[in-house]
Amino acid sequence: PLPLPNPGFETGDSSGWILYGADEKQTRVVGGPGVAHSGNSALQFSKSPMETWGSALMRLDGLVQRGDKVMASVWVRRASKQSGTPYLAIAIKNTNTFDFICGIRETSKAAGLGWSKITAEYKIQGDNAFFDVTKTHIEINVGVLGETTPNTLFIDDLQVRKKAEK
Numbered sequence: 596p597l598p599l600p601n602p603g604f605e606t607g608d609s610s611g612w613i614l615y616g617a618d619e620k621q622t623r624v625v626g627g628p629g630v631a632h633s634g635n636s637a638l639q640f641s642k643s644p645m646e647t648w649g650s651a652l653m654r655l656d657g658l659v660q661r662g663d664k665v666m667a668s669v670w671v672r673r674a675s676k677q678s679g680t681p682y683l684a685i686a687i688k689n690t691n692t693f694d695f696i697c698g699i700r701e702t703s704k705a706a707g708l709g710w711s712k713i714t715a716e717y718k719i720q721g722d723n724a725f726f727d728v729t730k731t732h733i734e735i736n737v738g739v740l741g742e743t744t745p746n747t748l749f750i751d752d753l754q755v756r757k758k759a760e761k
Contacts, residue, residue, distance in 0.1 A: 597658050602753040604636040609651070616642055616649025616738070621747065632670040632710045632751035642679070642739050642746040650684075650738025651750055659733055661719050664758040668714040669737050671703055672749040679741025681748050683713040686734045687720075696731060702740070710751075713737075716758065 596602075600611030604624045614622055621641030631637040642649035659665055671681040686698035698717055705711035719733065735755060739748045 597655070597755045597757065599653060599658075599753060599755060602653075603631070603634050603751055604638050605634050607636055609638060612638070612651045612653055614640070614649075614651055616646035617651075618643045625749075630749070632672070632749075634751070637672075637749045637751040639674070640737075640739065640748050640750055642748075644742075644746075647742055648738060648740050649746075650682075650736040652734045652736045653753065655733040655735060655755065658755075659719060659757060664716065664718045665733075665755060666714065666716045666758045667735050667753070667755045668712055669735075669753045670710050670712050670751045671737065672710045673705075673708055674747035674749065676708065677746075678748060679739045679746050681711075681713065681739055682737070683715045684734075684736040684738075685715050685717040686736055688732050688734060690730050690732055700736075710749075 608624055618641040624636050625639045626636040640651050669683050681703040682700050684700040687696045699715050701713050701715040703711050703713050737750050739746050
């Protein structure tokens with residue numbers, strides 16, 4: 596795995612992560628018996644009712660580059676059956692506008708409330724790509740889709756690897 600800062604929230608906070616579209620009163624790192632997928636802590640991410648989507652994201656700038664094949668996985672758990680669809684995305688975004696340029700998004704197929712693993716794989720476009728790499732960020736986004744309220748998701752154990760070409 597790549598050396599990510601705080602991939603399982605074991606620091607007791609969300610350092611290393613950027614929280615977008617979060618309900619600041621409800622989003623926090625939680626701990627205790629049976630809360631985390633592994634270890635002692637997980638992120639309780641609640642999407643703001645003012646947003647159509649929200650995510651916890653981690654930038655991979657400097658860890659991956661054009662031509663790399665990236666595989667990411669994360670464990671998620673919906674807080675209630677009313678919560679929206681959990682997703683994991685590998686995204687290339689404009690540095691200035693944060694607009695999505697390219698990438699992939701996978702969603703959880705699990706309908707229940709237990710932990711489920713989402714995986715995504717994406718080859719970052721090479722030197723002939725249509726975007727200027729100096730004006731982009733490469734990110735992992737974990738979040739929840741939908742406009743339901745409450746819309747809360749537990750997130751734990753992010754792993755990102757560079758996958759060797761066959």
